[in-house]
Amino acid sequence: MSFIEEARPPEDWHGDGILCALLDNPSIEQLVLKAKQPVVDISMSRIDIHLPRVVADNRQIGREAAQHLLQHNHEHFAWFCFRTDPVGKSRLAGFEEAIGHSVHNLTSRRSNLRQAVVNKLRKLSRPCAIFAKTDVDAAWILNVCIEEGFRIPDDFAIIGVDNNPLICDFLPAPLSSVNHDLEQLGYQAACLLQRLISGEDAPTEAIMIKPNGVTPRASTDSFAVSDDIVRNALIYMKERLHQAVGVSEIADAIGVSRRTLELHMSEVLDQSVHQKLMDLRLNQAERLLRYTSDTAEHIAAFTGFCHAQHLSKVFKKRFGEPPLRYRKRHRQTSI
The missing domain is CATH 3.40.50.2300 (Response regulator)
Structure with a gap:
C-alpha cells in the first residue's frame, strides 16, 4: 500500500493498492487509470472518472x-x-x-x-x-x-x-x-482500500464523511440584530445557558424593565424572551448530542435544564424524538 503524492508518481512502483487525491495532474491520472491495483480516491475534483471514493459530505x-x-x-x-x-x-x-x-x-x-x-x-x-x-x-x-x-x-x-x-x-x-473530519475521512479511506485489496466489491456510491460540527x-461571535436591548439580552443569555436565569434577571442585568425587554424581543425576533432562551438551550443541547459523548444528565445541566427528564421532554417536542435516539441517528458511525 502506498500514498501517491500529487506531483510525484513513483517510478517502477509495485504495491497492493493506491490511495490518492485525484486532482488535475495528468501523470497521476494516467497512473491511476492504468493501475491493476485497487484505487480509492479521497477527492471530488475528478468525478468524471469512476473510482471508489471516500469524500467529505x-x-x-x-x-x-x-x-x-x-x-x-x-x-x-x-x-x-x-x-x-x-x-x-x-x-x-x-x-x-x-x-x-x-x-x-x-x-x-x-x-x-x-x-x-x-x-x-x-x-x-x-x-x-x-x-x-x-x-x-x-x-x-x-x-x-x-x-x-x-x-x-x-x-x-x-x-x-x-x-x-x-x-x-x-x-x-x-x-x-x-x-x-479529515481524520475520519483518511481512516475510512484506508479501511475501504484494505477491503478492496482483500477482494471485496467496491461500493457503488461514494462514502460520505459528515462534518463534526x-x-x-x-x-x-455576534448576534445580527441592530436593536441594542435585544442584542445585549442575547449575549447575556448565551453566556449563561448553564444557569437557571429568568426573564426578570435578564432584564435587570441589561438595565431595562421586563416589559421593555419583552416588547423589544417580540418586535425584533417575533419571539418571547423565554422562547428565545429555550431555542438557545436546545440548539446547544443538539450540538452536544451530535458531537460529544456527554451523558444526557451532563448536557441537561450544561444547558440550563433542571434534569435529564426535563431536557428529554422539551427536546422531543422540538426535534420529534428523545435525545438519545436523536444522537444515535445523527452521530457519525463507522463504516
Whole structure:
C-alpha cells in the first residue's frame, strides 16, 4: 500500500493498492487509470472518472455553516471561494438549501480580484454573514474586510471550513470554522482500500464523511440584530445557558424593565424572551448530542435544564424524538 503524492508518481512502483487525491495532474491520472491495483480516491475534483471514493459530505458542511449563522440571527448571506469546483459547488448548494434561498456570490474571475470583491462587499446589506469554501478562502476575505475598515463580526461575520488552527487562531479576528473530519475521512479511506485489496466489491456510491460540527470563534461571535436591548439580552443569555436565569434577571442585568425587554424581543425576533432562551438551550443541547459523548444528565445541566427528564421532554417536542435516539441517528458511525 502506498500514498501517491500529487506531483510525484513513483517510478517502477509495485504495491497492493493506491490511495490518492485525484486532482488535475495528468501523470497521476494516467497512473491511476492504468493501475491493476485497487484505487480509492479521497477527492471530488475528478468525478468524471469512476473510482471508489471516500469524500467529505460537502453539502452537509454547507448546511452546518448555515445553521451556525442562522442561530446568530443573520438574514443576509454571501459566498466566497478562489476556485469554483465540485467541492465548492456542493458546499454552496448545502448552504443555500439550509438558508432557503440563493446568496450573494463574491467570487470573481477578474484580474484585479481584490478590488472586484471589495466593490461587491460595499454593495451588500450589513450585517452580512459570509461562508467561504475553506479556511484559506475565509482568511483572505477576512483580511480584506479588515483592511477596508469593515468590522468583524459586526459588519461581516465569516466562517470557513477545515478548522485549521494555524489559520483560524492567528487571524486579526480568530476564524469560526466547520470541522471537516479529515481524520475520519483518511481512516475510512484506508479501511475501504484494505477491503478492496482483500477482494471485496467496491461500493457503488461514494462514502460520505459528515462534518463534526462548528468551532465558533470571534469572526462569528455576534448576534445580527441592530436593536441594542435585544442584542445585549442575547449575549447575556448565551453566556449563561448553564444557569437557571429568568426573564426578570435578564432584564435587570441589561438595565431595562421586563416589559421593555419583552416588547423589544417580540418586535425584533417575533419571539418571547423565554422562547428565545429555550431555542438557545436546545440548539446547544443538539450540538452536544451530535458531537460529544456527554451523558444526557451532563448536557441537561450544561444547558440550563433542571434534569435529564426535563431536557428529554422539551427536546422531543422540538426535534420529534428523545435525545438519545436523536444522537444515535445523527452521530457519525463507522463504516
